[in-house]
């Protein structure tokens with residue numbers, strides 16, 4: 001599942017972005033995001049995958065992924081996150097998990113569930129060294145959950161999987177994807193995580209990339225709803241301190257300062273898409289001026305250092321005003337390039353989530369107005385869907 | 392669900408199973424790994440974390456460190472408990 005691969009939305013993403021991690025700028029990346037496939041049994045309208053999804057026939061094979069992990073470990077990366085699409089649709093997932101263990105990478109499975117992830121596979125992956133499972137939920141109400149994800153019966157599979165993951169002794173993060181159509185259930189969502197025996201809960205408000213941006217009006221909350229949600233999370237954090245870790249990601253539309261996207265462009269993460277293109281961020285393909293390199297042609301280390309797409313917005317030299325003379329430029333790195341492009345038409349612009357951006361007022365106003373109108377029908381995520389508009 | 396983990400001298404701390412203390416060969420660096428977190432502990436923290444195995448008690452750790460650094464036990468004790476409590480509140484340590 002792909003709505004909030006954590007490193008891309010690190011509002012609370014955590015110690016990778018703060019003073020506890022004195023990792024220097026052009027150091028090797030910390031983690032590999034392996035998007036194993038774009039195939040998915042779910043059709044979440046909040047999916048952050050690109051609108052043009054890659055077909056199964058073009059996917060990297062097992063050997064290529066194993067080589068990519070070898071190279072990641074050699075570079076000194078610490079973690080591999082298996083995501084997608086739905087990574088459990090890959091029949092070789094077990095093999096890849098086993099290989100991650102061999103390389104010493106900490107492995108994390110980011111899944112939305114579905115019927116292909118059964119108890120036997122989970123047990124097997126636990127034996128092969130899988131270290132963590134992150135499972136997303138759409139609501140606590142089954143009917144609404146299945147409506148949102150476009151997968152009848154999907155919610156049930158998630159409940160089963162949560163249990164099997166815990167039975168297998170694997171640590172579990174529940175990812176609660178929140179928005180205007182389920183935010184009133186937040187308190188129960190938190191209880192669901194407690195009931196599932198989760199170690200960690202991520203309350204992630206939808207981030208507006210890919211399909212989610214197309215569906216923004218169906219998802220965006222009002223600032224009031226957001227404040228209520230924040231209060232609920234804060235109370236729960238206090239109540240559950242030391243028992244359930246709660247990470248909270250807000251849509252930065254309503255923030256004053258942008259999120260530290262990906263811990264800074266090309267500073268901490270490498271994202272490999274299903275066909276082997278290396279991306280500085282999973283949404284980066286929307287930016288037309290970027291040239292991506294493939295792991296089929298180059299090593300990860302070469303790409304990290306030389307790929308035009310990684311170097312384009314690395315560091316601070318590329319920044320225009322107001323970022324260039326701002327004292328926060330090495331804290332938030334000017335926010336998110338993909339969001340700047342999607343909302344202002346220019347990737348190098350200050351992320352409009354920043355209230356110093358000239359676009360901030362307009363976009364904030366637009367979003368807040370959308371949130372007051374009745375939500376439109378979902379545009380479900382589907383392979384080969386056609387659109388009239390460029391988004 | 393249990394209550395908040397409170398660290399005192401009698402606690403026997405350990406890393407929860409999703410948290411791993413590892414030495415990264417390429418970087419020659421100890422790291423604490425969790426799904427969305429990464430901590431680069433300093434030398435003292437590494438020493439303490441290595442003893443968080445579910446067997447050594449906090450008071451045991453303090454004794455060893457106080458002796459090793461030849462420092463007053465109450466000062467070392469305060470530091471160790473503070474450090475562990477901080478880690479516990481972030482979910483890096485359980486008892």
Ligand code: SF4
Pocket residue numbers: 001002003040041042043044045046047048049084085086112381
């Ligand atoms: S459709 Fe849903 S489950 Fe599938 S990749 Fe997108 S967000 Fe994840």
Ligand code: SF4
Pocket residue numbers: 257258322323324326327328329330332333334335350351354355356357
């Ligand atoms: S102006 Fe740029 S660097 Fe300054 S806070 Fe806004 S986004 Fe960050």
